[in-house]
Amino acid sequence: MPSRVHAILVVRPDGRAPAAFHLRRTLAALEAQHRRVDALTIVLCGGDESVRQLAAASGAESVITTTGSTRFAAATALATIRLTGDAVWLLAQDTAPEPEALARLAGALELAPSVAFVAPKLVQWDDRTQIVSLGVSMTTLGRSMGLSDGQLDQGQHDAEEDVLGADVRGLLVRTDAWRQLAGLDPALLGADEGLDLGVRARLAGARISLVPTALIAVAGDGAAGVPAGDARRSRRAFAQRTAQLHRRLAYARPWAVFFVWLAILPIALWRTVLHLIAKHPFLVVTEWGASALALVRVGAVARARGRIRAARRAPWSQVAPLRVTRTDLRERFDIDGEEAVAPVGEHIRGDIRFFSGGGAWLVLAALVISVAAFPALLAWPVLGGGALAPMRATVAQLWADAAYGVRAAGLDAIGPADPFAAVVAVIGSLWPGDPSRAIVLLWLAALPLAALGGWFAATRVTERSSLRIVAGAVWMLAPTFLAGLAQGRPGAVIVHLLLPWLFYAGAVAHRSWAAAGAASVLFAAVVACAPSLAPALVLLVIGAIIVAIASRAGRGVARQIWVLVPAVVLFAPLVWSRLRSGDVWGLVADPGVPFLGDRVGADPTGRALLAAGFPTSDPGGWSALLAGTGVPVWWVPLLAAPVALLALIAPLTRRWAAGVALLVIAAIGLSTAFVVVGIAVSSLQSTSIPLWPGPALSLAWLGVVGAATVTLDSALVPRLRAVRSLAAAVAVIAVAVLAVPTLATMTRGTPPPLANGPVSTLPAYVDAEGASNPDVGTIVLTPLSDGGVSTRIIWGGSETLGGQWTVAATPATATEGDTVVAGITADLVTSTADDVIDRLAAAGVGFVLLTPAATPETDAARTFRLMAETAIDQRDALDSVGATPKGELWRVTGAVQPRASATEAVQTSAQWIAFAQIAVILAALLLAVPTRASRRQARRTPRIVGPYVQEER
Template identity: 65%
Template sequence: MPTVSPTPVPPTTPSSDGVPSNTALTNAAPSDSALPGASASNRIHAVLVVRPDGRTPAAFHLRRTLAALAEQTRPVDALTIVVCGGDDHLFEVVDAAEAESVVKAPASTGFAAATALASPRGRESVEGDALWLLAQDTAPEPDALARLAGALELSPSVAFVAPKLVRWDDRSEIVSLGVSMTRFGRTVGLADDELDQGQHDAQEDVLGADVRGILVRSDAWARLGGLDRGLAGADEGLDLGVRARLAGGRVSLVPAALVATAGDGVAGLPVPLTPQRRRRAVYAERVAQLRRRLAYAPAVATPLHWLSVLPLALWRTVVDLVRKQPGRIASEWGAAAVAFVAIVPVWRARRRIARARAASWAQVAPLRTTQADLRERLDDDPEVAIGGHRRSDLRFFAGGGAWLVLAALTVSVAAFPALLAWPVLGGGALQPLANTVGQLWDDAAYGQRALGLDTIGPADPFSAVIAVLGSLWPWAPSRALVLLWILALPLAALGGWFAATRVTERASLRLLGGAVWALSPTLLVALTQGRPTGVLVHLLLPWLFYAGAVAHRSWAGAGAASLLLAAVLAAAPSLAPAMALLWFGAVVLGIVVRAGRGVARTVWTLVPSLALAAPLVWNALTHGRAWGLVADPGVPWAGPQVAADAAGRALLAAGIPTPDLAGWATLLPEGPTWWVPLLSVPLALLALAAPLTQRWAAGIVLLVVTALGLGTAFAAVGVSVSFVQSLTVPLWPGTGLSLAWLGALGGALVALDAGLAPRVALARGLAATLVFVAAVMLAVPSLTAFTRGTATIANGPASTLPAFVAAEGRDDPDVGTIVLTPQADAGVAAQVVWGASETVGGQTTLLSTRTQASPQDQQLASLAADLVTPSSEDVVAELADRGIGFILLAPTTPPETDAARTMRLSAMTALGQRDTLVVVGDTAKGELWRVVDEIAPRPTEAASVSALARWIAFGQFAVLGIALLLALPTATSIREARRTPRVVGPHWQEGR
């Protein structure tokens, strides 16, 4: 309940809305009025509302406002100050003012409620009386009231007049001068934040105005019922103007009347200087828009509008994500919830409009803002805005980037000519992809895995990457992998060129960056050995650098970086520690250097990665397989790798992931090769020199990236967490080297981009040429490996199983095949494959990283032992009951030992003696038998597993969908990007 100060005040009377109202007006004769023809009965009652909730102390603004009131050439006849909360210092200022009454109200009281407390009700309203609405931060010019009162006197049809609001500290900038709205109720400021050059001074008739400083006729105020308290402090002047129009009145502007406002008071929306204020403003704007929509709509349409409140909140959530404004989402839903439950206040607002209405909505329509008006107001050239940054042209074609990509494509076709005719890639860690897009995405979902007796669990995140890749060529998904191999070099050159645009503006250095990245030993080795994870990581890393470098200043960059980081970590989990350290460092720098600006965007970049990995991480932790989380996904394949010794790590330090010196040992089997690691020295020296240049900050960051990449590679060669049959598979260090190569190449470009004296400028060209020639020399063996027949990749088969099984598996993905492979130690490795083939996306680290036999493993081992043992009788029936219809005795990995040969022959004899098996024949994949008994369907997932799978898929798709919406460019995000430099960190401040 409001309280009144000791100043003489008449009794409290309730307002029409049930809120107490205090009035204290003196009976002294009014002073000389500046109103033309004003009579002694014309009174202006100023209502000054004070609430200390701004960043600047309210007393500071209040003193200037009170002084401005005292200096008015047409003094006010009565002044009521409403204090909402406050401290002793504020009350001292209020007590010193010459106010007829002071009303004390709770700190939560809004401007609309505060004006109702001070509205003049103790004296019957006389024609010509007016109410002047002010806040503690609205300081009028000395002649402001005289001009407002004169305009109100000259136009009897005007319900209220509004001044020109200008900035508190700069009268040349307009804060507000008239407000309109679109057809759907969106508020449009007619001159907000424009420089005052008199361009709007001729405008008078408007739909509404900012509520601060308006002068309202007392009779109109009483007839309209004052301000609507349900607007949450936004659009109060607009709503009052709309209701005045419907009541037959007008709203007029008085541009000559200036009122300075700081945007720090209780009236109007706060200046969005902080995230909290921005959220508050968004909330208030949306509450007001929904309230007005429900109050203005025809009675028949009001229920439909009410039912659409929550669906609209969902739609606006998507729109906010597309517009790169995720900070608005919470406010949008909060406003929707308030509007959804505020049925009674809406009914009161509609009744208030109905009581005062004397005109149709046709009076309002001509003053609405049309879409054509909005397009005309759009800033088409933000680059020339005052204080703005003009971003340089990209110059992809003029700077030679397109020619670089074309040259890389030519080199790729020349290096891998046969790939143009291959339908499927094989060899190394390559296998076919699933036959259909549906199977691709089934492999990426939680549930039954395509390998194992009945393996149920989360999919590796890499399966989602493969699903996306295969979906690009839906009629033959395996062809997408072939196209990736052909386009890998031009795509790497393109990514390297764009990544270089974050480092340098020089066209020659951008070309160097693209060329050296495409000729990296890690990419070329991954291409010739058949390592899809290594290829994908190398292609994605430059784009992650390109987007991640600006993630702190752009939601589009943060969204793109989050998706790219998720894909990189899905293909190379061993990079997770390095990426986590870089992410943590970016967050800390954002807090320390940029005072928290952009930290939310940086934090978001990790969210999609966590969403994709969460099911697998939870499964690994609950089953004690934490080390398995860093395993290379896809097909487990050791391949040739450097040793975990000093010599091997020296090769890694040179950027070479293979013991054959990137192929030079096979190219020159008898020649000296000691010089090959020295080819990386020019790049390394330039990277080390980057911190010594003017752009030392960028050089240090890139050097840290290099160190983290090398550290990852050094650790990878000493860790083995995957197993294939009876062999261990160490982590491949190439992905770590790709990260190190990125940092070193970026550092080298920073060093080469440094300003040099004219007499030594030639050194830049010589150093760049030396780096390029060294990269070409390192790449020669790998680029010729396919022609020389030393590459591992081959024209892969359409299936890893015999054609008979593959044909049935294409029609029925639940066809089961148990594959038995004799081992060198006389043992047998057993694996169950479901469908037409093993696939890259169907692989799972749930099986390849297990270190202890699970009950399922023991059952499978028992089945395999019984199959190769002639004494067992019931094993085939058990296979049929489990849905397994074929048995494949695969050949041993060459060279075949005597023990393995003996086991193979013994198994063939045991299987051939079973009456319940039919020999299909000797195939290229091994000896094949078919089960004669009726095959039971594969056991289906439990209902709880299916429900869990749906929830996991929904959560992951929701997070990835949000990231995708954030990453999609819009016209607004493109305009904002043009205001920022493309090169990050030419000086430390420009990266902010």
């Protein structure tokens, strides 16, 4: 065996446990060796007085002190100049060898002269039956692979000797080989140091051998190797990826180095997608950090290649046989597949039973009800009325409306789009040939989609199929949802359709990144459709984070925080724009077409109706149905009482925690409705429009229905299941009675706000012109009842749903563009200004439209209309197109200048904003994509959220 062994012990006190605690055991283990080391050099990388005292009392031939940032490779390089023996033993403060370890390592090194170094078996610090490392190899792409990491030591690997590399901790290296190979590569940042040393030794013509009978206990938080533990996985991943990229550049053939370097960023992008699909988002930052570092460390790569070149005596074919192949990966590392079994005693979720449990029948029944309630929609090409408007003609125009830049309304309006425009673009893209028809189909499918969402949301609350059907039916027949459908409020309808899915994914967002990704996209869509819900939803997320910190020691908090990220990124440009203008309240404005409609007031009567779940002054439409009959309607709100009473009992059941949580959701939703009903930030033709409380009531209804389901599921013992069935039937029948007038509105012949079309809000002549020129401008003048005028400028062939802009509908103060438009309007309806048409043409406006006043037309409105019509007719630069169903139309006869486009700086900003938003949404969607691993993990957790005990279904 080697005549002299010189041990290098590196101490760096940055681990989880005090360095002195580990160092004391390691020094004692060195003293207990059957074959004692001949010399010991300790390198202290920082440390306190206790560490220095231990080092001084250790009998080491020298103690080298350096800074705390010194890594293991640099520390060993400092001690190399003091080497005096035939072999060097590499140790850290957390590597405690068993008494016979050095004797067996030295014996194996002596018996094999062709071996450059030998490696021990590393075991857990407090459990020698668990293998930490015994041999390391790498794939063809350079990824390091531990050959036995994490396995139970049953002697199954004790016959293995020849390997490509090993963990650097505990290596016994021949001194001449150590000097020839120039020690460890400091550019590896502590990862794969033993593997790299083994590769270079192979290329130098030597071998590497394992000594499985030599055991060394390691704690995983010393100076050598990568840090262990979940808390340090980001640091570990960064070091490992940095080492892999560095080795890839160092090992590449000379002609391929530049191409490998060029491929670093494209590969980082591809691996980002893979990390997100694999539900490892924390690796994305480390991936890009390691890639950026690899790009700039040209000198480190040159030095590494110089080391290899100086010591190389053998071809690369010596390394290839010891690499890990795809077959090895499948046989050795990827043995866990779909057959993986959950631990004993762990809940394994059963089938969801959508078809066998009646969910499909519920959706089919809802579709029949929808067709019966809205039969005219089967023939309508465009849905109009209420807060609805036509869609853009092409998908490209839909997404242009969703981007930062020139807006579809206003003289020179440039700014961020409402996030609601992106939701509209998604819906329109589902029917690319005719996007407007997508809204018609959405209205037809709304009831079955609501039933489907309610049914799936109920799967988080109960395993009973019958109660899932009850929850789905009650959710579908919610008064606020039907009011949104009848009045044509797309934002409220979409929110009601998305909320159960947000509950379905958000309730388990702490469990997996797949659920967190799905919940984040749904959260952003809900807030985009109803910004007034943002405070309530953010409050619920914060509450969930607090619960995670208190009850789960913070596990899953990162996933729950991610739920907010896409919404923050989508709203950031609009928030910044609003803050700069000083109009913060405008952020909560209802997106889409401003519409007053029937709604409750902020008086006590209105708030009482809100408490009963009605957003309109006519509860459920019963006042209109019973008009003229003399039958009172005071009893109508009582029909919501059965569901409410069941919900209030939930905290008294065995599942009181779930009941309380759902009632908190209901309380937050109801409180939000009480607040928003008294806030008016939008206006339409000088009329203030309060926020629509429907989305907040939908959130409250979600909590009430969930709590009622908890009561029905767990409040009664099995022998009283007949009472459960009776209570559920009463609740469903009561809600169904509430829905009758609204669902029968169209079949009774009562004209609802919903209407067939229009295809365009402008005359057909302008619509035809706008089809070929989307930048054609029309100034629209509408006489008001008080004798004033409302003016707006519309670009393209029509006012569209996605082209609406809440900034224009909620002006805090008049902008410069508003002042210009007001001046043009005043000059246009009088005969005092001769250049007004030239100003219109210079701004890109080619048409003037004088629309009828609201009916009944007042004398003041009629007087203004006639005066304006006379004044406009006298303009020589205007050609009268004539009367149209939309009003009197004139065309500018002179040359109309193109509309002013955004500046280059604005376009650059728009590109960066679009890139950031698309990247975040794409990341969320990739996280939401289910994988085999995520499905396997999901099957190991209960579908129900919270403690659940079921006696029978």
